[in-house]
Amino acid sequence: xxxxxxxxxxxxxxxxxxxxxxxxxxxxxxxxxxxxxxxxxxxxxxxxxxxxxxxxxxxxxxxxxxxxxxxxxxxxxxxxxxxxxxxxxxxxxxxxxxxxxxxxxxxxxxxxxxxxxxxxxxxxxxxxxxxxxxxxxxxxxxxxxxxxxxxxxxxxxxxxxxxxxxxxxxxxxxxxxxxxxxxxxxxxxxxxxxxxxxxxxxxxxxxxxxxxxxxxxxx
Amino acid sequence: xxxxxxxxxxxxxxxxxxxxxxxxxxxxxxxxxxxxxxxxxxxxxxxxxxxxxxxxxxxxxxxxxxxxxxxxxxxxxxxxxxxxxxxxxxxxxxxxxxxxxxxxxxxxxxxxxxxxxxxxxxxxxxxxxxxxxxxxxxxxxxxxxxxxxxxxxxxxxxxxxxxxxxxxxxxxxxxxxxxxxxxxxxxxxxxxxxxxxxxxxxxxxxxxxxxxxxxxxxx
Numbered sequence: 001x002x003x004x005x006x007x008x009x010x011x012x013x014x015x016x017x018x019x020x021x022x023x024x025x026x027x028x029x030x031x032x033x034x035x036x037x038x039x040x041x042x043x044x045x046x047x048x049x050x051x052x053x054x055x056x057x058x059x060x061x062x063x064x065x066x067x068x069x070x071x072x073x074x075x076x077x078x079x080x081x082x083x084x085x086x087x088x089x090x091x092x093x094x095x096x097x098x099x100x101x102x103x104x105x106x107x108x109x110x111x112x113x114x115x116x117x118x119x120x121x122x123x124x125x126x127x128x129x130x131x132x133x134x135x136x137x138x139x140x141x142x143x144x145x146x147x148x149x150x151x152x153x154x155x156x157x158x159x160x161x162x163x164x165x166x167x168x169x170x171x172x173x174x175x176x177x178x179x180x181x182x183x184x185x186x187x188x189x190x191x192x193x194x195x196x197x198x199x200x201x202x203x204x205x206x207x208x209x210x211x212x213x214x215x216x217x218x219x
Numbered sequence: 220x221x222x223x224x225x226x227x228x229x230x231x232x233x234x235x236x237x238x239x240x241x242x243x244x245x246x247x248x249x250x251x252x253x254x255x256x257x258x259x260x261x262x263x264x265x266x267x268x269x270x271x272x273x274x275x276x277x278x279x280x281x282x283x284x285x286x287x288x289x290x291x292x293x294x295x296x297x298x299x300x301x302x303x304x305x306x307x308x309x310x311x312x313x314x315x316x317x318x319x320x321x322x323x324x325x326x327x328x329x330x331x332x333x334x335x336x337x338x339x340x341x342x343x344x345x346x347x348x349x350x351x352x353x354x355x356x357x358x359x360x361x362x363x364x365x366x367x368x369x370x371x372x373x374x375x376x377x378x379x380x381x382x383x384x385x386x387x388x389x390x391x392x393x394x395x396x397x398x399x400x401x402x403x404x405x406x407x408x409x410x411x412x413x414x415x416x417x418x419x420x421x422x423x424x425x426x427x428x429x430x431x432x433x434x435x436x437x438x
Contacts, residue, residue, distance in 0.1 A: 037256045037257040037258060037338065038256040038340050038361055038365055038368070038369065039256060039358075039360060039361025039362045039365060065368050066341060066368060066369055066370075066371075067367065067368055067369070067370055068364070068367045068368050070364050070367065070368065089341065089371055090341070091310065091339070091341035091342050118341070119256065119340065119368075119369075120310070120339055120340070120341055120342075121257050121338065121339070122285060122308065122309070122310035122337070122339055122342070123310050123339075123341075123342065139258075139360060141258060141358060141360040141383065141386065142257055142258025143258045145287070145289050146257055146258060148286065148287045148289065149257070149284050149285060149286055149287050149289065149338075150257065150285055150286070150338075151285075151286055152285075152308055164360065166389070167360065167386065167389055167390070170385070170386055170389055171386070
């Protein structure tokens with residue numbers, strides 16, 4: 001009974017995710033879904049991307065959180081258009097929420113839509129939001145074992161960002177082991193080492209986003 | 220429809236959580252449920268507690284993870300009895316899993332049972348595991364805004380551990396703001412500053428656990 005209902009929820013979600021795609025692809029808007037544990041630095045990565053891409057490539061943002069508008073306020077301060085979705089305690093975003101958020105954005109051809117999911121390494125993975133690319137973010141303070149413990153995310157990620165690498169001297173994080181775990185789960189997936197604090201790797205992150213053309217809106 | 224089923228799941232869980240209590244309280248075993256984001260340092264806090272309490276107070280451990288036995292292996296290395304629950308991708312522990320794990324442990328009067336939940340700030344909060352006390356762990360790398368964004372956990376926590384404080388000089392974490400957020404959500408809840416790396420605060424954490432007598436098995 002429970003499982004039947006969950007399957008129905010996922011089926012409805014898939015249909016609504018397709019509705020998101022049907023709206024965004026003809027527009028030539030590429031969409032990215034960022035998934036990580038709470039506090040891995042997703043919002044800061046988006047702030048840096050908005051700065052790096054500048055006027056040449058407009059980023060618009062959907063922020064997901066169980067509560068508060070703290071992240072949306074940070075993004076708004078960069079000048080990027082942003083909509084906050086509060087899930088009222090819910091543990092992930094769903095496509096119906098994204099569809100409704102799209103009503104609040106004025107997306108134009110060539111825009112990049114970045115969706116910051118609720119901080120959670122498990123539940124968001126099961127819900128297609130109509131995105132073209134999925135980005136997994138792990139900060140080095142979380143431990144190199146996270147891909148092994150939360151394998152589903154790393155099997156479906158198009159990019160893995162290893163964040164806060166400026167903290168490597170202060171934590172017991174084995175970068176080689178981390179990369180081995182990721183490579184085992186999904187051979188060939190790119191892994192970017194980034195520190196938003198020192199700026200290391202921010203260019204590579206911005207380049208990856210910049211390279212997402214309307215063509216990537218079909219995978 | 221969906222909500223009815225979820226309520227039924229929670230109701231069944233509550234009954235099984237009571238079954239956990241009915242088994243452990245007559246034994247005089249106090250039970251702690253540790254909840255945090257992935258990589259906040261729950262396992263290391265348990266390792267340090269086992270060392271600090273030593274033979275005077277035996278800790279037994281239930282480890283919850285979506286996959287792998289990595290955490291259970293770490294706990295086993297301390298000599299503490301441990302059972303791993305793999306949720307096969309599931310985002311939280313439930314009381315039925317704890318009940319089954321109890322079959323694998325030989326709990327004796329005065330033992331302390333520590334349950335490490337799946338790393339997730341949202342879903343575990345809704346599921347009573349039959350614990351006597353709930354501990355919320357946040358590491359300073361996650362940002363001082365976490366209580367505001369994930370308020371449910373902080374409203375029901377009996378103790379908040381602010382972990383990895385050795386990293387404070389390297390991150391933008393406002394301890395006063397963090398404590399204000401927590402205090403607003405649940406006035407008077409104790410907040411311990413801990414670093415398992417330097418050992419700071421580990422005594423206070425061990426003392427808090429040590430003080431959990433069989434009397435605390437009735438709240």
